[in-house]
Amino acid sequence: MARSPQAARDPLGHYCRRGWRDGLDPGPWFSTAGYLDAHPDVARAGTNPLLHFITSGQQEGRWPAGTKPDEHDRFPRAIAPERAGKETPDRAIVFLVDLVQDVGVLRPLVLMATGYDLPIIILVSGRFAFLDGDGAWQDEIAALADETGATVLIFGTADEAAAVLPPHGLMFSASESSAPAHALNHAVFTVAPARLHKVTVQHGFECLGFRHNREHDRAHGEVIRFAADTVCAWYDRPALTAFVPDASTRLLVTGPPSLLDPPMRGALAQGPGTPLPGLVSENLHSVRYVADDRLVEEFLRALSRLAASEDGHSIALRPHPAGAFVANQQGRLPGNVRPRPGPLWKIGLPDHAYAICSPSSFAIDAMLAGLPTAIWQDRGGTVDTAAFDGLPKVSSPDEWIAFAHRARKRPQDFAGAQDRWLRALGFVTDPAVVRDRFAGLFATHAGRRHGP
Numbered sequence: 001m002a003r004s005p006q007a008a009r010d011p012l013g014h015y016c017r018r019g020w021r022d023g024l025d026p027g028p029w030f031s032t033a034g035y036l037d038a039h040p041d042v043a044r045a046g047t048n049p050l051l052h053f054i055t056s057g058q059q060e061g062r063w064p065a066g067t068k069p070d071e072h073d074r075f076p077r078a079i080a081p082e083r084a085g086k087e088t089p090d091r092a093i094v095f096l097v098d099l100v101q102d103v104g105v106l107r108p109l110v111l112m113a114t115g116y117d118l119p120i121i122i123l124v125s126g127r128f129a130f131l132d133g134d135g136a137w138q139d140e141i142a143a144l145a146d147e148t149g150a151t152v153l154i155f156g157t158a159d160e161a162a163a164v165l166p167p168h169g170l171m172f173s174a175s176e177s178s179a180p181a182h183a184l185n186h187a188v189f190t191v192a193p194a195r196l197h198k199v200t201v202q203h204g205f206e207c208l209g210f211r212h213n214r215e216h217d218r219a220h221g222e223v224i225r226f227a228a229d230t231v232c233a234w235y236d237r238p239a240l241t242a243f244v245p246d247a248s249t250r251l252l253v254t255g256p257p258s259l260l261d262p263p264m265r266g267a268l269a270q271g272p273g274t275p276l277p278g279l280v281s282e283n284l285h286s287v288r289y290v291a292d293d294r295l296v297e298e299f300l301r302a303l304s305r306l307a308a309s310e311d312g313h314s315i316a317l318r319p320h321p322a323g324a325f326v327a328n329q330q331g332r333l334p335g336n337v338r339p340r341p342g343p344l345w346k347i348g349l350p351d352h353a354y355a356i357c358s359p360s361s362f363a364i365d366a367m368l369a370g371l372p373t374a375i376w377q378d379r380g381g382t383v384d385t386a387a388f389d390g391l392p393k394v395s396s397p398d399e400w401i402a403f404a405h406r407a408r409k410r411p412q413d414f415a416g417a418q419d420r421w422l423r424a425l426g427f428v429t430d431p432a433v434v435r436d437r438f439a440g441l442f443a444t445h446a447g448r449r450h451g452p
Contacts, residue, residue, distance in 0.1 A: 004019065004022075004024060007019060009293065015050070016048055016050075020048050020049055020050065029130045030130065032049050032050070035049040035052075035053060035062075035063075036049050038062070038063070039052075042057070054127075054180075055180045055181075056183070063126075063156075088164050089119045090167060090168060091118055091166055091167075091168040091169040092118050092119040093116065093118050093169055093171075093172075093446055094121045094122075094123055094165060094166070094169065094170065094171040095109070095110055095113075095120070095121070095122050095150075095171075095172050096161075096171065096172065096173040096175075096176070096185050096188060097122060097123065097124045097125065097128055097141065098124075098127060098128055098173075098175050098182075098184050099128070099131065099174075099175045099181075100131055100132050100137045100321050101174065101175070101203055101204075101321055102173070102174045102175050102203070103137050103140050103141060103144075103343070104321070104343060104345070105174035105201055105203045105257055105258075106172055106174050106201070106257070107140075107144060107343075107345070108257040108258060108260035108261040109257050109260070109438065110144055110148055111144075111148065111260070111261065112260060112439075112442065113442070114148050116442055116447055116448075117448075118169060119151065120148055120149065120150035121151050121152075121166075122141060122144070122145060122150045122152045122153070123155060123161055123164070123165075123188075124141060124152060124153065124154055124155070125154075125156070125185075126154060136341075137321070158187035158188045161191075161192075162188065162191045165188075165192050165193055165196055166193070166196060167193045167195055167196060168193075168195050169196055169446060170197050170199060170441070170442065170445045170446050171189070171192060171196050171197070171199065172201060173188075173189065173198075173199070173201070173228075174200075174201045174202075174203040175203060176188075176226060176227065177208050177209045177225065177226055178209075178224055178226070178227075179208045179220045180220075181208075181220075182208065186226075186227055189227035189228060190227050197229050197230065197444075198227065198228045198230070199228055199229065199230045199231075199232060199441065200226045200227075200230070200231045200232065201232045201254075202232060202233050202256070203361075204361040205234070205360070205361040205387070206359070206360075206361070206387055208220055208224050208242075209225070209226060209231075209243065209244070210233060210234075210240050210242055210243055211239065211240060211241050211242055211243075211387060212241065212242040213384040213386070214384035216242070222242065223244060224242060224244070225244060225247070226250070228250065229250060230250055231243075231247060231250050231251050232252050232253075232438075233251060233252070233253050234253075234255055234256045234364075234427060235253065235255075235426045235428065236253055236425070237251065237253075237426075239426055239427075252437065253426070253437070254434055254437040254441075255427070255429065255433060255434035255437070256364070256368075256434070257434070258344070258365065258368070259428075259429070259430075259431040259434045260431065260434060260438070261345055262431065275353070275408075276351060276352055276353040277314040277315055277316050277338075277351075277353065278306070278310065278313060278315045278316070278352065278354050278356070278404055279340075279354065279366070279371065280303055280306070280317050280318065280337075280356045281317075281355060281358060281360065281362040281363070281366070282317065282319060282325055282326065282358050283320050283358035283359065283360040283362070284296055284299065284320070284325040284358065285320055285325055295378050295383065296325075298378055298379060299358070299376065299378075300329070300332060301397060302376070302395075302400045303315075303317070303334075303337065304334050304397075305397030305398075305400065305401065306356075306400045306401055306404060307334035307336050307337050308334065309401045309404070310404070313336070313353075314336045314338055315336060316338055316340040316347075316352060317337050317338065317339050317340065318339075318340050318341075318347070318362060319339060319340075319341050320360070321341075326339050326341070344362075344365060349365060349366060349369035349371065350371070352371055353371075353372075353407060353408050353411070354372045354403070354404055354407035354411070355371045355372070355373045355374070356373075356375075356376055356394060356400060356403065356404070357373060357374070357375055357376065358376050359375055359376070359377075359384075359387070363375060363388065364422075367418045367421075367422065368429060372403075372406075372407035372415075373391065373392070374400075374403045374407075375388045375391050375392070375393045375394070376394055376395070376400075377394070377395050378395065379395045390421045391417075391418070
């Protein structure tokens with residue numbers, strides 16, 4: 001955006017259409033010219049270099065010239081794979097991290113793994129550091145390693161990962177499937193030792209290979225497969241509308257790992273008598289929205305009207321962990337709308353009066369925290385919200401305002417309907433059940449517990 005005024009409205013689209021052809025870089029971490037110079041076959045093919053890197057180049061060990069990450073100083077205990085191979089234990093519990101969303105999904109399981117007498121390895125892809133532009137999620141991994149005694153290893157390709165994997169134990173991933181966006185972890189699972197039990201964990205309510213919306217099918221196709229030995233889902237088989245039948249024998253309905261690590265209360269440090277803020281969650285980097293700028297403008301208009309109606313109450317705006325929409329809109333947000341980035345387990349979900357969510361998994365988190373929750377549906381019905389049928393939906397600014405008013409006045413009106421909606425899906429919502437089902441997986445492949 002800084003280098004091309006034409007990119008200001010749609011910087012990603014501009015880069016994909018012509019920016020890379022003009023030699024522009026998408027950011028300081030990726031050199032368009034450097035990648036094409038280093039890989040002449042990509043240049044000859046006339047392929048978008050960033051797209052090639054994300055979908056296949058990084059898995060093949062290709063990097064822009066001069067940008068391949070070495071030691072990551074945010075991971076002070078990281079061990080380069082070529083040095084770690086000689087120290088690989090015979091049995092361990094491994095967690096693969098490739099996308100920033102993986103951290104929140106896997107964190108409760110990393111904490112649970114401390115109850116077993118096995119080393120814990122957090123295996124982080126080099127791409128992760130690129131996607132985590134400001135390093136916030138790298139800091140979370142470093143803190144988690146300090147808390148659990150885990151070893152952090154950095155890898156670039158599936159073969160590098162395979163060189164440090166133990167022959168026995170457990171390996172978890174929250175982004176493993178045959179979809180291009182998950183190709184690296186899928187490749188690691190494919191080359192992993194046969195006796196290392198591989199586990200894919202559903203990372204979202206509408207999730208590739210589990211339950212698709214219309215945009216998932218258009219972008220990724222209807223058939224998604226897993227290389228895992230066990231596939232952990234949030235809810236029962238009938239609601240897993242995209243789950244391939246031949247994987248049914250590998251299915252384990254565990255519920256979401258987030259229930260092992262309930263959201264903090266009191267995180268906002270509200271003063272006595274201070275009205276609870278509302279909570280709005282956006283998902284505007286999603287494939288649902290990027291094709292139509294009008295949806296973004298519609299969302300902002302409704303948010304601004306809601307903010308003006310709140311009469312002194314503030315609104316927390318939750319950005320998607322993988323998107324930059326909120327950061328890019330700072331000058332356009334009303335004064336009482338305050339971004340609440342960072343890990344979900346730190347933002348104090350129960351300290352809010354209600355949640356209005358773009359269709360995303362955050363709506364599930366809000367309901368599980370007991371918040372009256374509504375789904376934003378654009379007024380033209382462009383976005384597929386069918387998976388959320390049965391929950392309140394708000395489109396116009398007046399509908400946003402009416403929902404927020406009712407949620408503040410009569411929150412009890414929503415609890416029963418939300419609980420029935422989750423139960424109708426076969427959703428596992430009891431933390432004790434979630435813990436027992438994951439504990440069975442750990443016990444089978446990691447041995448006996450030694451702690452609480």
